[in-house]
Amino acid sequence: MEVQVIRGCWSAKHEMSSEEGMDIRRGPWTDEEDFTLKGYVTIHGEGRWNSVARCTGLKRTGKSCRLRWLNYLRPDVKRGNISLQEQLLILELHSRWGNRWSKIAQYLPGRTDNEIKNYWRTRVQKQAKQLKCDVNSKQFRDTMRYVWMPRLMERIRAESESNSDEPTTGYSTESTTDHFPNNSTGPNSSYQVATSRSDPAVEPYFMHAISSGSPAASSEAQVSSISELSECYNIPGGNYTDNSLNGSGLCQKGLEMDIPSLEHSNGWCGGGGDTLDSLWNDENMWFLRQQLYDYEV
DNA sequence: AACGTTTTCAACCGCCCGATG
DNA sequence: CCATCGGGCGGTTGAAAACGT
Numbered sequence: 001m002e003v004q005v006i007r008g009c010w011s012a013k014h015e016m017s018s019e020e021g022m023d024i025r026r027g028p029w030t031d032e033e034d035f036t037l038k039g040y041v042t043i044h045g046e047g048r049w050n051s052v053a054r055c056t057g058l059k060r061t062g063k064s065c066r067l068r069w070l071n072y073l074r075p076d077v078k079r080g081n082i083s084l085q086e087q088l089l090i091l092e093l094h095s096r097w098g099n100r101w102s103k104i105a106q107y108l109p110g111r112t113d114n115e116i117k118n119y120w121r122t123r124v125q126k127q128a129k130q131l132k133c134d135v136n137s138k139q140f141r142d143t144m145r146y147v148w149m150p151r152l153m154e155r156i157r158a159e160s161e162s163n164s165d166e167p168t169t170g171y172s173t174e175s176t177t178d179h180f181p182n183n184s185t186g187p188n189s190s191y192q193v194a195t196s197r198s199d200p201a202v203e204p205y206f207m208h209a210i211s212s213g214s215p216a217a218s219s220e221a222q223v224s225s226i227s228e229l230s231e232c233y234n235i236p237g238g239n240y241t242d243n244s245l246n247g248s249g250l251c252q253k254g255l256e257m258d259i260p261s262l263e264h265s266n267g268w269c270g271g272g273g274d275t276l277d278s279l280w281n282d283e284n285m286w287f288l289r290q291q292l293y294d295y296e297v
Numbered sequence: 298a299a300c301g302t303t304t305t306c307a308a309c310c311g312c313c314c315g316a317t318g
Numbered sequence: 319c320c321a322t323c324g325g326g327c328g329g330t331t332g333a334a335a336a337c338g339t
Contacts, residue, residue, distance in 0.1 A: 026309070028333090050324060066325070067308065079306090102327060117328075118306050126304085 025059040029068055033058060037065055038073055071112045078110035082119055084159065088152045090116055091124075091144055 025033075036056050044055075046069065049062030058065065071077065082090075086108050093104045099120075101113035108116065124144075128135035131143065 028307075047325085061309095062324070063310090063326090064308075071307070099328065113327075114307075121329095122305060 023059050024061055026064070029072075033060065034068070034073060037068060041069055041073075067114075071114050076110050077112060079115060082111075082115075084152055084156045086111065088149060088156065090119065091149050091152070094120065094124075095141060095145060 029037075036058055037052065037060075040052050040056050040058075044051075049066040052058055052062060052065045053060060060068075089107055090104060093107060097103055099117075101117045101120075105111055105113040105116050125135045128137075128140050131140065133140045
């Protein structure tokens with residue numbers, strides 16, 4: 001959704017306020033303000049945001065200028081159409097770090113922490129709500145990890161294969177078959193994390209985050225390696241020590257679920273849109289609610 | 298077409314942290 | 319140490335757009 005900045009007042013009560021005797025503008029930015037800010041950053045570079053107002057006459061706080069630049073004006077910023085790989089990365093990294101949006105954003109070039117945060121709140125939390133469970137609950141996290149993420153992987157792989165006729169750009173598919181239990185990987189019994197031909201911008205970060213265990217942009221961050229990721233699917237060997245998950249737990253059930261029967265419902269594989277919403281049609285919702293119910297009892 | 302509801306996302310707020318004097 | 323300041327982060331808000339009736 002492309003929202004033009006030229007709106008009315010964002011809020012009448014926020015339009016202007018006085019700070020230390022100086023009028024501060026709030027609300028949507030005008031083209032003129034954007035132009036001024038761009039010009040300032042072009043000359044002075046990023047940082048020193050509080051001096052923007054002094055130097056340019058912009059009646060904005062330094063924070064507001066910084067936010068506008070980072071989330072909107074920056075030349076490399078991209079908005080909308082979050083790819084499957086990006087979705088998978090967000091889910092994986094969020095399961096690891098929680099609401100560390102800026103940290104997660106480091107692995108999604110061009111994406112801002114704000115956009116990832118919005119994505120999480122509007123899409124993921126919505127699904128949790130529909131499943132009638134808390135987004136932070138173990139049940140929902142397990143559902144994501146053992147149902148949602150494998151399906152995303154599968155769709156990425158399917159997309160990759162469907163593009164395989166096209167000339168490649170050197171990307172390959174990294175087989176992770178060895179890391180997954182043979183009886184628990186759905187129709188193919190073989191997980192392959194497809195690397196993206198469709199989203200090359202994310203590719204290095206994706207593979208780095210998934211396979212290397214060291215961050216692309218930061219040396220201190222801890223990212224799951226492919227083996228770690230696969231461990232999550234390897235009950236009981238993986239990150240989960242909760243024995244209740246073994247045998248009768250959601251993980252096992254989720255992995256053993258009748259995936260082929262779901263394949264034919266809308267959106268599970270290939271044909272649907274790029275959003276996760278397509279993974280959550282009524283039939284799947286019913287099934288997942290059953291899984292959660294079984295998990296609780 | 299008109300109206301009400303839901304969703305999206307830009308922008309704000311308050312808190313926190315590190316740098317500096 | 320302590321105070322101040324600038325910048326970064328996560329949470330929240332609300333206008334506009336999209337959707338449903």
